[in-house]
Amino acid sequence: MSENPQLNADGSLRHLLTIDGLPSSLLTRILDTAEGFVAVNDQEVRKVPLLRGKAIFNLFFEPSTRTRTTFEIAAKRLSADVINLNISASSQSKGETLLDTVDNLSAMQADMFVVRHAQSGAAHMIARHVAPHIHVINAGDGRHAHPTQGLLDMFTIRRYKGEFHNLCVAIVGDVLHSRVARSQIHALTTLGVPEVRVIAPRTLLPVGISQMGVQVFHDLAQGLKGVDVVIILRLQNERMRGARLPSPQEYFRYYGLTPQKLAHAKPDAIVMHPGPMNRGIEIDSAVADGQQSVILPQVTYGIAVRMAVMSMLAGN
Ligand code: CP
Numbered sequence: 236m237s238e239n240p241q242l243n244a245d246g247s248l249r250h251l252l253t254i255d256g257l258p259s260s261l262l263t264r265i266l267d268t269a270e271g272f273v274a275v276n277d278q279e280v281r282k283v284p285l286l287r288g289k290a291i292f293n294l295f296f297e298p299s300t301r302t303r304t305t306f307e308i309a310a311k312r313l314s315a316d317v318i319n320l321n322i323s324a325s326s327q328s329k330g331e332t333l334l335d336t337v338d339n340l341s342a343m344q345a346d347m348f349v350v351r352h353a354q355s356g357a358a359h360m361i362a363r364h365v366a367p368h369i370h371v372i373n374a375g376d377g378r379h380a381h382p383t384q385g386l387l388d389m390f391t392i393r394r395y396k397g398e399f400h401n402l403c404v405a406i407v408g409d410v411l412h413s414r415v416a417r418s419q420i421h422a423l424t425t426l427g428v429p430e431v432r433v434i435a436p437r438t439l440l441p442v443g444i445s446q447m448g449v450q451v452f453h454d455l456a457q458g459l460k461g462v463d464v465v466i467i468l469r470l471q472n473e474r475m476r477g478a479r480l481p482s483p484q485e486y487f488r489y490y491g492l493t494p495q496k497l498a499h500a501k502p503d504a505i506v507m508h509p510g511p512m513n514r515g516i517e518i519d520s521a522v523a524d525g526q527q528s529v530i531l532p533q534v535t536y537g538i539a540v541r542m543a544v545m546s547m548l549a550g551n
Contacts, residue, residue, distance in 0.1 A: 240362060248547050250362045250371040253380040254421040262426055266390050268543035269536070275312065276539055285546045286315035289346040293319045294336075295374065296327075296352045301510050301534055302374050302384070306349050309541035315346075337361050345369060347548065355379035355414075370548040378414050378474065384509050385418030387540040389426060391533045392464055395505050399423070403430040405458055405500075406449075408468035408490060408517050411439045412475065415509045416468055424448045434458035436490065438480065455490055459499040467492050467508045467518050483516045493519040497527065505529045 241250045241257065248261070275283055291310045295303050303319070310317045320340070327336060337348065347370045350358045355377030362371040375381040389399075396402055404423055410416045410433050423431045424447070433444060434452045445451055452458030459465060470486065480486050497506065506518075506528045514520050523530060 240359070247550075248370075248544070250358075250373075251382050251544055251548065252358050252362060252371065252373045254382045254385050254418050254425065255380070257421075257425065259425050259427065262386070262389065262422060265386055265540070265543050265547065266393060268547060269386075269390050269539040272312075272539035272542040272546075273536070275542070276535075282312050282314060284314045285551045286310065286313035286549055289313075289315045289549060290344055291315045291317050291347045291349065291545070292340050292345050293317065293374075294322070294340075294348055294350045294352075295319075296322050296350075296357075297375065299351055299374070301537060302351065302381075303349075305534065305537040306372075306374065306383075306541050309538050309545060312538070313542055313546055315545070333357065333361070334364055337364060341365060341369060347372065347545065349374050351375045353377055372544060372548070375414055378412055379417065381414040381418050381509075383537070383541055383544055384415050385422040386544070387533060387537040388415075388419055388466065388507060388509070389422045390536045390540050391507060391529055392505075394532075394536065395529060396463055399426045399428045402428050402464060403432070403462045404428055404464040404466065405432040405434055405452075405462040406466045406468065407434045407455065407458070407492065409439045409470050410435050410444065410468065411441050412471035413468050416466075419466060420447050420449060432458050432462065434490070436480070436486075455492075455496055456499045459496065462500045463504055465492065465497065465500055465504055465506050467506065467512075469509070469511060470513055470517055483513075487516050487519075491515070491517055491519060492522050494521050494525065497522055503527075507533055510534070 239256050241252050243249045293303055307317050349372045351374040357376050358371055358373035373382055406416050431449045433449050434455055508530045512518055
């Protein structure tokens with residue numbers, strides 16, 4: 236194994252745990268592979284036999300609509316057997332540890348685990364623990380990383396904007412609690428986006444954010460000037476301990492994306508949001524449902540990107 240636990244000695248993917256540390260060439264290969272799967276998803280028979288006979292376990296210890304479902308669709312389109320463990324009805328409720336659960340599912344001949352967990356590092360822990368033939372995909376761990384979301388966002392940007400090297404991308408909102416923002420920043424900087432901005436109140440920015448190669452703005456209008464891509468983040472109320480904001484209404488007044496504020500960006504700027512959205516808090520419905528929004532295409536591209544990741548992990 237190479238020094239990066241996600242990579243095999245030959246540089247191929249063994250696990251997908253974080254975008255941090257992955258080379259640009261590998262990210263580009265994932266995006267290029269996903270292009271092929273967009274074509275599969277447009278066929279009449281939306282199925283290929285690449286993962287036939289493989290068992291993929293979805294382990295979602297936190298709620299999910301988009302990620303869990305698109306992983307399931309992606310695995311089924313690759314012809315894998317998909318098992319969605321119902322965590323609340325599982326023996327976790329009787330006190331079974333995470334690693335004991337993983338060991339028992341491994342004994343059922345699991346080939347891949349897709350893991351979402353509230354604890355940062357949970358997917359890494361499982362990846363270190365499992366047998367060498369089992370692959371682990373991080374589907375979101377605490378505030379740390381959500382690599383397939385970052386990749387599907389890059390795929391969406393490339394589809395709408397072409398190359399990365401001449402873009403200005405702004406990430407707006409609750410960066411502090413956002414695993415998505417961290418994965419997006421790593422992906423954007425690795426893929427060569429020259430200007431990545433974060434726009435947020437001071438209370439919603441992590442210490443040392445400027446060391447990640449981003450420009451920091453606190454004023455939405457100033458930060459949006461001339462940008463090509465606007466990524467809105469959800470206010471992660473479930474991860475906030477204590478009040479960091481005066482009120483949702485006041486947040487919307489200063490940081491909610493309305494058509495008037497979006498007008499500061501380039502006229503052809505696209506608007507993205509990883510979902511789920513808080514309408515009327517971080518984004519106005521007129522923008523979420525407007526012509527510049529690519530929020531639903533993001534979801535659709537998530538299937539192709541997850542097909543690409545799973546097929547590459549399986550050695551295809
Ligand atoms: N973007 C995202 O992770 O959405 P879900 O929580 O619905 O999976």
